[in-house]
Every structure is written in structure tokens, then in C-alpha cells.
Amino acid sequence: MATMEIVGGTQLKGTVRASGAKNALLPILAACVMLDGETNLTNAPYLGDVNIMLRMLSSLGIRAEHLSNDCIHIVNQKKIRHIAPYDLVTAMRASFFVAGPLLAKTGFAKVPMPGGCSIGTRPIDIHLKGFEALGAEINIEHGFVQLKSKEIRGAYYKMPFPSVGATENLMMAACLARGEAVFENVACEPEIVDLANFLNAAGAKIEGAGTPTIRVQGVRSLQGISSYSVIPDRIEVGTFMVAAAITSGDITIENTCFDHVSFLAEKLELMGVTIDHSGDLIFVRSNGTLKAIDLETAPYPGFPTDMQSQMMTLLAVCEGTSKIKESIFENRYMHVPELVRMGADIKLDKQYAFIKGVSKLSGADVRSTDLRASASMVLAGLVAEGRSKVHGLKHLRRGYHNLAEKLIGLGAEIYQ
Numbered sequence: 001m002a003t004m005e006i007v008g009g010t011q012l013k014g015t016v017r018a019s020g021a022k023n024a025l026l027p028i029l030a031a032c033v034m035l036d037g038e039t040n041l042t043n044a045p046y047l048g049d050v051n052i053m054l055r056m057l058s059s060l061g062i063r064a065e066h067l068s069n070d071c072i073h074i075v076n077q078k079k080i081r082h083i084a085p086y087d088l089v090t091a092m093r094a095s096f097f098v099a100g101p102l103l104a105k106t107g108f109a110k111v112p113m114p115g116g117c118s119i120g121t122r123p124i125d126i127h128l129k130g131f132e133a134l135g136a137e138i139n140i141e142h143g144f145v146q147l148k149s150k151e152i153r154g155a156y157y158k159m160p161f162p163s164v165g166a167t168e169n170l171m172m173a174a175c176l177a178r179g180e181a182v183f184e185n186v187a188c189e190p191e192i193v194d195l196a197n198f199l200n201a202a203g204a205k206i207e208g209a210g211t212p213t214i215r216v217q218g219v220r221s222l223q224g225i226s227s228y229s230v231i232p233d234r235i236e237v238g239t240f241m242v243a244a245a246i247t248s249g250d251i252t253i254e255n256t257c258f259d260h261v262s263f264l265a266e267k268l269e270l271m272g273v274t275i276d277h278s279g280d281l282i283f284v285r286s287n288g289t290l291k292a293i294d295l296e297t298a299p300y301p302g303f304p305t306d307m308q309s310q311m312m313t314l315l316a317v318c319e320g321t322s323k324i325k326e327s328i329f330e331n332r333y334m335h336v337p338e339l340v341r342m343g344a345d346i347k348l349d350k351q352y353a354f355i356k357g358v359s360k361l362s363g364a365d366v367r368s369t370d371l372r373a374s375a376s377m378v379l380a381g382l383v384a385e386g387r388s389k390v391h392g393l394k395h396l397r398r399g400y401h402n403l404a405e406k407l408i409g410l411g412a413e414i415y416q
């Protein structure tokens with residue numbers, strides 16, 4: 001199994017370029033099921049999860065290829081198959097994003113139930129209730145979700161929780177519905193705004209993306225887009241910001257959108273990190289004396305759950321005691337035992353983690369259990385005394401493009 005060996009202690013310095021956003025690109029790729037003709041995506045990084053989605057599109061009869069320099073070319077001209085393969089949906093639950101587009105485009109979708117994963121059971125009840133509101137007949141058997149509808153019609157649906165995936169799936173399905181759909185209490189993440197901008201560029205009529213209420217006026221068809229650039233990956237940017245903070249570094253991050261990470265920046269500044277920004281650049285430096293803070297994960301614009309494990313690593317080596325409340329997923333503390341093995345002082349109590357800062361972490365062999373937990377292991381290795389070996393890089397490669405190379409470019413001592 002691939003490992004990454006990190007020698008701790010280097011202060012990161014220099015400039016690094018963030019890639020495009022995985023969590024914007026995945027639903028945008030799924031939306032291509034509905035676009036007739038050719039589409040070109042730029043700022044579209046080569047990632048494990050993106051590769052799975054490209055294979056998903058190919059299995060549905062759509063030509064999807066990753067060109068060099070972060071470009072993806074899609075050709076959607078043939079008849080679409082409407083059954084998503086089991087192995088791809090179980091390999092990546094975001095493959096379930098094709099359900100809405102398939103239903104809208106073909107009137108039928110047969111998609112395996114996405115499994116849970118290490119961070120939680122990850123049900124899809126909000127997706128299904130929304131599809132029902134849009135007039136779909138739902139049948140679940142043999143582990144497949146079958147959606148059928150002669151005609152998707154606009155409807156009103158208020159979500160019990162602002163689910164990111166359900167917002168994206170239902171917004172896509174409503175694009176080709178008859179009449180207007182109104183969704184309330186939806187998620188407001190930047191990735192949803194990017195998806196809405198992409199769909200509107202293809203001829204959709206979506207208003208309100210990024211606010212708790214989205215209105216979609218159905219249209220008859222959507223056309224391919226000659227070129228669309230995906231937004232920067234705010235979680236990768238946030239990971240670099242924490243990397244600079246934890247190594248008492250001084251870095252510049254290119255290809256960023258500061259508004260998307262302003263809440264994280266606020267928390268880091270409270271800890272004593274210096275952060276400035278100009279255009280698509282963010283400047284982060286730390287003198288190494290950082291104070292403990294409390295934080296609670298929440299739907300955007302609150303503190304992102306995808307940055308919780310990275311921040312915990314930073315808090316583990318700050319002065320004082322911090323408290324984290326993980327309010328989005330029920331099991332997103334798998335990185336804690338690994339951090340404790342490196343000398344961190346962290347106690348868990350249900351949704352809460354109590355972190356007592358220690359003067360140093362010691363290098364160790366650590367395993368990664370999920371995408372963001374593996375990023376927190378890398379961050380711990382950057383600051384730990386001696387050598388650390390992060391096992392299970394397949395998780396990391398799902399969501400970070402060339403992370404080791406980018407950190408080495410900032411002076412980190414990493415071997416893989």
C-alpha cells in the first residue's frame with residue numbers, strides 16, 4: 001500500500017497553486033448527462049474521485065476524457081443508458097449525483113443505493129423525498145434506487161436539513177422539469193453556486209443558488225458549453241493555510257477565492273495567524289505561538305466539516321484547551337486515535353472533542369481512514385519530531401492532486 005514519509009520540522013515557505021474544487025467538479029460532471037453536445041471543463045484536477053465519475057459517464061454512454069493540464073472534454077451525443085453500475089456508485093457515493101440528471105433526461109434512473117462510509121451512514125432520504133415531490137415514482141429493491149416519471153414537474157419542497165448533495169441532485173433534476181420548482185432550506189455552499197452557474201451557462205433558468213431558497217424554471221433542453229472553469233478548491237486552500245500555520249511558515253496560495261475560506265481565516269486569525277489576501281492570492285504566516293479556540297462545524301457559511309480534522313491537528317499543538325463540536329457527521333473523529341498515537345492529548349465525548357495543546361508531536365507510523373483524516377495525518381507529520389509514515393494514501397488521492405509535490409515545493413521534506 002502506498003505510503004508517504006514525512007520528516008517534521010521544516011517551516012513552509014514560498015508559493016503554491018491550489019487546484020479546482022473536487023466537490024464542484026463532481027456534480028458538474030454528473031450534470032453533463034443532461035447537456036447535448038460537447039463540453040470542455042478547465043481547472044478540473046485529476047483526482048481519484050473525478051476518475052470514478054468519468055468512468056460513470058462513460059458507462060452511461062457519454063465520452064469523457066481527462067486531457068492534460070486539468071482539462072476535461074465531454075461528448076454527449078449518443079442515447080444515454082440509464083443504469084448506473086454498482087461498482088462505481090459503491091466506490092464513490094457522489095456517483096449518486098447522476099440520479100437527478102438521469103431522471104430528468106431519460107425519465108428513468110436505476111442507481112445503486114450509495115453505501116455509507118467511514119464518516120457516517122450518509123442516508124439519501126432527503127434526495128428521495130425531493131424526487132417524489134418532483135413527481136418521480138420511487139422503487140427500492142435489490143439494493144437499487146429506481147426513479148421513474150413520464151414527466152418531471154416543478155414543485156415546492158422544503159428540506160429538513162440543508163443537504164449539499166440533495167440540493168445539487170434536485171436542482172439538476174428540476175432543470176428539465178415542466179414548470180417551476182422551489183426548494184427551501186437548501187445548502188448554500190460555493191460548489192452549489194458553481195453548479196448553478198454551469199447549468200445556467202448551458203441554458204438552465206436557476207435563481208437563488210447560494211441562498212436558502214432556490215427557484216428553477218424548467219426548460220426543454222440544455223446545450224454543451226465550449227469552456228467552463230471550475231472554482232478553486234476551498235478545502236485544499238484551507239489545508240495549505242493550516243499547513244503554513246502549523247509549521248510557523250510564510251506562504252502564498254494562488255488560484256483561491258478568499259470569500260470561500262473567510263470563516264476559516266477568521267478562526268486562524270483568532271489563533272494568532274496572520275492572513276492577507278489580494279485577488280486570487282492568499283498570504284498566510286505564523287510566528288508559531290498560537291492560541292486555543294473553540295469551533296463547531298456547520299453548513300456553509302459556517303465552519304466546514306471538511307476542515308475539522310485539519311484544524312484539530314493544528315489545535316493539538318496550540319497553547320491551551322480547545323473544544324470542537326462536529327455537528328454534520330456522526331463519526332468524523334477517526335483521525336483522533338492516530339493523533340493521540342503521535343502524542344496529542346484529545347478526549348472525545350459524543351459530538352465533542354476536547355483538545356489540550358501539547359508542546360510537540362512525535363513522528364510515528366499512522367494510518368488514514370478517510371480523505372480529510374489523511375490530510376490531517378500529513379499536517380501532523382509536517383510538525384512532528386522525527387519521521388512519520390502515512391499509510392493508506394488511496395484516501396488522500398481521492399481529493400488532493402499532487403499534495404506531496406506541492407508541499408515539497410514549499411520546502412517540506414517528504415518521500416513517497
Ligand code: EPZ
Nearest residue numbers: 023094122123124125126127163164165166306328329371
Ligand atoms: C458533501 O457530501 C461533500 N461531498 C462532503 O465532502 C461534505 O463533507 C458534505 O457535503 C458536507 O459539507 C461532495 O460534495 C462530493 P450532505 P454530502 O448531504 O452531499 C445527512 C469530502 O471530504 N443527510 O450535506 O453527502 C448526512 O448524513 C466530502 O470532500 C441525510 O440525513 O453531504 C450528513 O449527516 C466528505 N439525508 C448531513 O446530512 C440525506 O438525504 C450532511 O450531508 C442527505 C444527507
